[in-house]
Amino acid sequence: MTGRGFKPLSLDEIQVFEAAAKDATNPIRTLTARLLLHTGMRNGEFNHMRPWWVLEKNGKYRIDIPRREDCVGGAGPAGFGNQNHFNLNDRGEPCSKCRNKSHREDNRWTCKTRSSDRTIPINSKQEDLVDLLKWWKNGYDYMPLSHRSVNYHLKQLADAAGLNRKVTAHDLRHTHGTMLARMDWTAVQIMDRLGHGSIQMPRKYITYTAQASRDLVEKKYNLDSL
Numbered sequence: 001m002t003g004r005g006f007k008p009l010s011l012d013e014i015q016v017f018e019a020a021a022k023d024a025t026n027p028i029r030t031l032t033a034r035l036l037l038h039t040g041m042r043n044g045e046f047n048h049m050r051p052w053w054v055l056e057k058n059g060k061y062r063i064d065i066p067r068r069e070d071c072v073g074g075a076g077p078a079g080f081g082n083q084n085h086f087n088l089n090d091r092g093e094p095c096s097k098c099r100n101k102s103h104r105e106d107n108r109w110t111c112k113t114r115s116s117d118r119t120i121p122i123n124s125k126q127e128d129l130v131d132l133l134k135w136w137k138n139g140y141d142y143m144p145l146s147h148r149s150v151n152y153h154l155k156q157l158a159d160a161a162g163l164n165r166k167v168t169a170h171d172l173r174h175t176h177g178t179m180l181a182r183m184d185w186t187a188v189q190i191m192d193r194l195g196h197g198s199i200q201m202p203r204k205y206i207t208y209t210a211q212a213s214r215d216l217v218e219k220k221y222n223l224d225s226l
C-alpha cells in the first residue's frame with residue numbers, strides 16, 4: 001500500500017461525489033471522475049489513455065489497456081534532462097513519470113504489472129458516461145491531463161460535493177473495487193478487471209465490504225437492543 005492508504009468512498013460519499021461530477025461544467029472533469037469511479041483505472045493508465053483504447057462492438061463499449069503506449073504527456077527527452085531547452089509544457093515528449101521510470105527501455109509508457117494490460121467493459125446503462133467517452137474519442141488525440149491534474153480535478157469535485165476529505169484517483173480505484181465486492185464479484189474477477197498483480201487487494205475489498213455492511217446493519221438495528 002502506498003501513499004495515503006486505503007480510503008474508498010462510502011456509499012453515501014459515492015452518491016454525492018458522482019452527483020457533483022455530473023454537475024461539473026468541464027466535461028473532462030466529469031469524464032475523469034466518472035470513468036475512474038466506474039472502471040477503477042489507475043491514474044497513469046487514465047492519463048495515458050488514447051482514442052484507440054476505446055473500442056465498440058455491437059453498441060457495447062470497452063477500454064483496452066495495452067502493455068505499451070507512446071507517451072505524449074509533455075516534457076523533454078528521456079534520460080537527458082532538458083539539455084536542448086525544450087519547453088517542458090510542450091506535448092509530444094514523455095511525461096516525467098515515463099522519463100524517470102527505473103525500468104524504462106524507451107520513451108514509452110508501460111503498464112504497471114504483467115496483469116495490467118486488460119479489457120474493461122463499460123456498463124452500457126451508464127449512457128452519459130459512454131457519450132462522454134465517445135465525445136472524447138472523437139475530439140482528442142490524448143487525455144489532456146497530467147497525473148497531478150487528474151487529482152486536482154477530483155479534489156475540486158470532492159469540495160463541490162461537500163466531502164470533508166480528499167479524493168484521489170487511487171481512492172476511486174479502491175472505491176470501484178468495493179463496488180465490485182458489493183455486487184458479489186469473486187476475488188479473481190476483481191483482480192482481472194482491476195489488473196492487480198496479486199489476489200491480496202481484491203480480498204481486502206471483499207472483507208472491507210462485508211465489514212462495512214455489518215457496521216451498517218448494526219447502526220440501523222442497534223443490535224444491542226435486539
Ligand SMILES: [Zn+2]
Nearest residue numbers: 071073095098
Ligand atoms: Zn507518460
